[in-house]
Amino acid sequence: MIRDIGIGIVGGGVAGWMAALALVRALPGIRVSLIETEGPDWSLGPFGPAEASLPDFPAWLGDHGVDEGALLRAARGSFSLGTAVSGWAAREADWFLPFGTIGAPLAGIAFHQLAARIRETGRALRLADFSLAAVAAAAGRFARPSPDPRSILSSYGYGLHLDRAGLAAALRAASGLEPAGEFNRAIVDGAVTAVELRDGSRVVADLWLDCSGPAALLASRLDQGWEDWSAWLPCDRVVETWIQMEGVPPPHAHAGAFEAGWQRTVPLVGGQGGALFHAAALLPDQPGAIPLAQGRRAAAWTGNVVALGAAAVLVEPLHGWNLALLANALARLIGLLPAAPGGPEPAEYSRLAAAEADSVRDFAILHYKTNGRTGEAYWDAARAMPVPEALRRKLDLHASRGRVPLEDGELLGADDWIAALDGQGVRPRRYDALADAMAEPRLLDHAERVRTLILDAVRAMPHHGATLRAEGLIA
Numbered sequence: 032m033i034r035d036i037g038i039g040i041v042g043g044g045v046a047g048w049m050a051a052l053a054l055v056r057a058l059p060g061i062r063v064s065l066i067e068t069e070g071p072d073w074s075l076g077p078f079g080p081a082e083a084s085l086p087d088f089p090a091w092l093g094d095h096g097v098d099e100g101a102l103l104r105a106a107r108g109s110f111s112l113g114t115a116v117s118g119w120a121a122r123e124a125d126w127f128l129p130f131g132t133i134g135a136p137l138a139g140i141a142f143h144q145l146a147a148r149i150r151e152t153g154r155a156l157r158l159a160d161f162s163l164a165a166v167a168a169a170a171g172r173f174a175r176p177s178p179d180p181r182s183i184l185s186s187y188g189y190g191l192h193l194d195r196a197g198l199a200a201a202l203r204a205a206s207g208l209e210p211a212g213e214f215n216r217a218i219v220d221g222a223v224t225a226v227e228l229r230d231g232s233r234v235v236a237d238l239w240l241d242c243s244g245p246a247a248l249l250a251s252r253l254d255q256g257w258e259d260w261s262a263w264l265p266c267d268r269v270v271e272t273w274i275q276m277e278g279v280p281p282p283h284a285h286a287g288a289f290e291a292g293w294q295r296t297v298p299l300v301g302g303q304g305g306a307l308f309h310a311a312a313l314l315p316d317q318p319g320a321i322p323l324a325q326g327r328r329a330a331a332w333t334g335n336v337v338a339l340g341a342a343a344v345l346v347e348p349l350h351g352w353n354l355a356l357l358a359n360a361l362a363r364l365i366g367l368l369p370a371a372p373g374g375p376e377p378a379e380y381s382r383l384a385a386a387e388a389d390s391v392r393d394f395a396i397l398h399y400k401t402n403g404r405t406g407e408a409y410w411d412a413a414r415a416m417p418v419p420e421a422l423r424r425k426l427d428l429h430a431s432r433g434r435v436p437l438e439d440g441e442l443l444g445a446d447d448w449i450a451a452l453d454g455q456g457v458r459p460r461r462y463d464a465l466a467d468a469m470a471e472p473r474l475l476d477h478a479e480r481v482r483t484l485i486l487d488a489v490r491a492m493p494h495h496g497a498t499l500r501a502e503g504l505i506a
Contacts, residue, residue: 037062039236041214041226042243044072045082045195046340046357048202050240053361055206056095058368064211064234066226072195073244075353076341077321079271080195081297081304083111083284083351085442086130086188091358097205099191103504106197107299109280110495111190112168114350116454118288121403126157126454127283128350129164131176131187132446137477140465143449144433145474147462152471158453161478163187163485168283172492183484190351192284192297194304214243219252222334238335238370241342245324250338256329263396265413266292266308266347268320275302279496279505286349290407295348300505308347313409323347327392331384332377337364344388349395355442356391360384383440390441393422394451400426401455426457433459 038054038061040047047065054063075082092099102108117125134142146156159165164187167173177184212228225233226249241249261267272294280298287294292309309317327344331337340357363383370376400418404410418426421438425448428434435448466474499505 037236038064038238038240039226039234040065040240040242041068041217041249042074042241042340042342043067043199043203043210044074044242044244045199045202045354046074046244047240047242048199048206049354049357050242050339050361051208052095052097052202052206053358053365055208057365061368063208064236065208066212066214066228066234067210068214068243068246068248072199073246074242074340074342075357076245076345076348077269077271077306077323078348078353079295079297079304079306080273081299082193082195082198082354083114083297083348084190084193085351085355086190087358088191088354089189095205097201100502102193102198102201103191103502105201106193107301108194108197108504109192109298109300109499110173110282111192111284111351112164112173112187112282113284115168115283115285116287116398117285118293118404119286119398119402120455124403124456126450127159127162127165127168128447128450128454129159129162129168129187130189131162131164133158133165133450134161134478135481137469137474138465140463140469142481143453144463144466145469145478147433147459148466148469148474149478150458151462156478158450161481161485162450163488164189166485167489167492168281170489170492171279171281171495172489173282173495173498174492183488192280192299194299214248217249217252223249223252223336236335238337238368241336241338242340244341245345247328247338247342249336250328250333250342253333253336254328255333257324258326258329259324260326260346260392261324263392263399263416263418264325264347265310265399265409266325267323268309268311268314268317269323269347270307270309270317270319270321272305272307273302274305277301279494279499282495284351288402288404288410290404291409297351300499306348310409327385327388330377330381331360332380334377337380343384344391346388346392346395349398350443350447352391352442356387359387359442386438387440387442389419389421390438390443393419393425394443394448396422397426397448397451398455401452401457403456429457430459431461433462
């Protein structure tokens, strides 16, 4: 039996069901079929049983008819204000990458430039102390942001921590689809002409979305090459972890470096999911270690196959960007449909996907290149390595003037880059000359006012546990 459909998706899990939901919501006239694959859900990568999102994901859920509260309850969810980072700038050093702005400009001068001027006077200053998200996370407090742009409570965003299986189930339910069957093999003749199911039937489609994770069951058959990032991202093994825990989860994820790699922790209600990223040469024979080949597909859209999720790009999730990469990929794809045979859409899609993936790669490399773990071969080599040209330009301009040039469509904003560089202890040689024109008392008074507003706002916030209880997420 042949089932004639418009778009076929190979791979369920988070990526497959997120793609299905996006398609049925945006293109109700197109027939969509999803084919499940066997094995664990590595559709966004083998990065542990929990997903962490950036602040755009709650809005994506709302736009696609997924109730946030119901999802949090189904997926043991909690809220996130950013990522706590430890052991990267130095063995005992820690910093925080917040969701939201840091400080406030004065007379058109960016706050980090004002901070550099204050430091020049000999005063110690941490940028995170001027981030409402960072201060609230350190205090274990959380409230949803205010929609009033005049309020300091509008200066931050929030992400979600979600159990992977619960998230996939919620996306599936919202899509209204049922799986067409289970994948057996792809039938390829220049293009993917059909997918054969376990029961022997075949599914045909005009366009295929490969959401099968690193296996790339379709995309690898039409492969135009895989760009290997191991020269910059040296972790080549990952071990997924789960620890049962009671109590209130913190409102942030954690990325902690150690001698041979780093460990990710995503807190959920009742436990924490995570992943241990390491170099096999330094930690051989780790039980459950999964090979990790970080990189991206040279062309994410080849012929009639579009690679999505980990089939398109595999990069360690230092700051929970994989859901955002997928959401952006789906938005780009939908905006380019329908695509005429031989048209420009695949090349344009692949160009945009590569640029965004490379910018995320560079943000991850930044943590390795600027590490301060001296006397450890793994980290000494990472600090000495040459980096991609786009990252080198960012580092050079920041070192010269405290600025970070961004290309169109970058996933991480200037505030994220500034926070990461500052947290890693990277200080520019010079700052904006306009900051020197500011009278020192005015400068210090501005910083004190911002700090006071933040502290007052955080004191008035409920604890994260109180918010979770109010929403029925914990007893």
